[in-house]
Amino acid sequence: MIKSIAILISNLNKTNIISQAKYTTSVLPQFSSEKYAVKRKNFGILKSADVEYFKSVLSEDRVLTDESDVLPFNIDWIKNCRGQSKIVLKPKTTDEVSQILSYCNKNRLAVCPQGGNTGLVGGSVPVFDEIVINLVHMNKIISLDDISGALVCEAGCILENLDNYVRDHNLIMPLDLGAKGSCHIGGNISTNAGGLRLLRYGNLHGSVLGIEAVKADGTVVDCLRTLKKDNTGYHLKHLFIGSEGTLGVVTKVAIHCPALPKAVSLGFFGVENFENLLKLYKSAKSSLGEILSAFEMADNKSISLTVENCKLSNPIGDYPFYVLIETHGSDETHDSEKLNRFLSQEMESGLILDGTVTSEPAKIKNIWHIRESIAGAGLINGYVFKYDVSLPLRNYYDLVLTLRTRVGDRARVYGYGHVGDGNIHINVSASKYSKELYAILEPFIYEEVAKVGGSISAEHGVGFRKPQFIHYSKDKTALQLMRDLKQSMDPNGILNPYKVLPDVPDIEKD
């Protein structure tokens, strides 16, 4: 009855993730509620009359209730979380989403909105029996203005498909991430995804022009404007960017696409130590200026493990640190002059030990593929504890070293990330999940991040996994304001419960 999870997950996660997923074990993860000892809240329980209602709103084939059909929607792709939903709904229109939510709100049925299910903090899968609303069928491109760069589309469009589409019109999507082959733009927005080129094209709060979202009570909030400037009242769209589906379900999106760069170059360099890596970053900002589109780092363990597990080849030798620098510009001659000048200057200074620079699309793709494969590579060995933190640059790599000492030979600790944004991903790769290792890592890692004023979640979000740690990065008054907003916009709390907002500690309750 239950198909192999490897197959199920690989069906969910297309293209670049598929190669990782097929290596994964077929053992089903433990239920999240048991693993993390969570109590079910007092929501309604799905009845057959509810199922009949949903079938009357959607066509029958878009209401999944068979256990094996529902299973993959219950499990996140790092196989950490597993929910117990009995039903998956696949609306095709905003109106259908509105009808579903209105009904659920009246009947206090909890829901879990879901995009490509590539989230890393358990935000995209249910915890108990929440109704999954998966937006896979809301995948239409509505319009593209190739002068202004405004793209309007439905929330279920896959990021890579959108990027391919706008490239045909000499534009690119303003964000890019490893999961692009499966993640949905609505999910990107709901989690305020950052990704690889934030350094150059800014964050989604800057790029998103408009949003249509459905509130818990089914009200469709229409802020779907394509204007770059619109100061008519509160900037409501930002409520839905990064609130992880707890304030509304994003159904349509208008986003600004920058011009497709005429010239793209990439450098992949070996560096002696982190101090030199930081110096190289300062130098790149100054020498490459406005054409610098990415400055990524990975330590030796990140690259060696990825190359080994994913059967890739490292185009340069073995170095303590690696740096990937990408430039996007409008003049190939100018850009390569800048990049070559930078390269020769920093080879001479010793900041770069060795490296390769290329403008060939195939080679660029290969090097990016190594970088993008790091996220999934550790899963092949079993289980990965994933941390995604922002830190002041002077403290950027310290935590990896601290954790290595703390963890000892229980697991492999490696770090890689977006230096330009102060964002490092720290992975702790072990043969399997263990409570002992978990207790060694958490909350220690969050305490360390808080000590230097960092963020315990730079871009992955809070989801199911981090609400109890949110106070390390969020002030009490801010948490209270979050609760006030949730209360105002979703008084029954049906939207993605157990996520983002921490339970109120007993001592703070009335």
Added chain:
Amino acid sequence: MIKSIAILISNLNKTNIISQAKYTTSVLPQFSSEKYAVKRKNFGILKSADVEYFKSVLSEDRVLTDESDVLPFNIDWIKNCRGQSKIVLKPKTTDEVSQILSYCNKNRLAVCPQGGNTGLVGGSVPVFDEIVINLVHMNKIISLDDISGALVCEAGCILENLDNYVRDHNLIMPLDLGAKGSCHIGGNISTNAGGLRLLRYGNLHGSVLGIEAVKADGTVVDCLRTLKKDNTGYHLKHLFIGSEGTLGVVTKVAIHCPALPKAVSLGFFGVENFENLLKLYKSAKSSLGEILSAFEMADNKSISLTVENCKLSNPIGDYPFYVLIETHGSDETHDSEKLNRFLSQEMESGLILDGTVTSEPAKIKNIWHIRESIAGAGLINGYVFKYDVSLPLRNYYDLVLTLRTRVGDRARVYGYGHVGDGNIHINVSASKYSKELYAILEPFIYEEVAKVGGSISAEHGVGFRKPQFIHYSKDKTALQLMRDLKQSMDPNGILNPYKVLPDVPDIEKD
């Protein structure tokens, strides 16, 4: 007792606005409440005990109650709006702001938060007797990280002072506007100011890293982070960006400052017609790409009136349209090569009729001075009806022509603005304010904007002048969500009343 308004306003508006203000007439504008027939809401009335309380919180010299002292804080700089406040409070610390608001909230005393009072929609002055909280004394720079570019400062810092400060550290402020010599960064954020270089450095929702704000009940909401990426819960800072002081008083700001460009060039060109101007914009985006930092336009009337009224000299001949193009780059040779190639190409194509290109700072400043003087130049003739709208580029200039026909010889209509953002400022300059002209212009202009899906306020905000027109750009469900947020965050409605939110129409009331 009442000093000349020209002197009072010139005291308020320093440097680049002062030259305009001194030409203004000394007649006091009519009270806003009478001019626009507004009814006072049921707030408390200031008593002497209240004044004593404020004096106990602030030092006595930071509580103004003398009529002549209070007057300039009651009048906006375009002399359109005039409030009737009896008291101005000048807190020095967040704690003082918190104490003031907590007291006002308990006693249902309405307040009007005020920065540099350079707003153009009456948002920064009281309508009735609201207590003015002016942040002029909260002008400390707290920190600057010159590697990450994160500046932290108090809300009352003047934009130009901040820009001068960060320039000493090889950074620039991410926004620039004509009022920079008097506007406060807190006011910029509260109105989501756009300005001259949004095209390159993006909007404030992208640039602002963190905010500290005080809610109506005195709660200090601390979201003052300096991290570029922080996905820990709701992105609350955006509630305060562009809500014009109706949801909270911004007290501190963290903002990302981009690198000071090593090379700045400017071109000022004459163009035959608007069609050619649009073609030139497309060509500039393609040829100048990542170094394009501003693409501004002004029609013949804008420039001729400004040059005449402000006694400036136009560096090129008389043309139907003018374009100002600025580049910010990291390599002077590359940049001037790009700009000269663009210039010779477009001189040859005929899109540019004549022009000048310069990299000399003094000349750059002079040309920018002409552009920045347009906003105030019309005031010298008496009164200016100012409209600030976003329009699709294909419709960008049509409205100016339509209005000219409609207005006839009653006034001069001219348009200038930020083509790259689809934002045009339409000014209607007359010898004095007249109800007849007002009725000819409004709501006609908003109806025209709504017809093509534009925004009735691109960057100036809604303030006091536009709530009754907000529905032209804001959907009913969005307006309801705005009301819900206001109700949740400021249930007594004491923060900047009569602004932003329209009154609920009687038919919609329960």
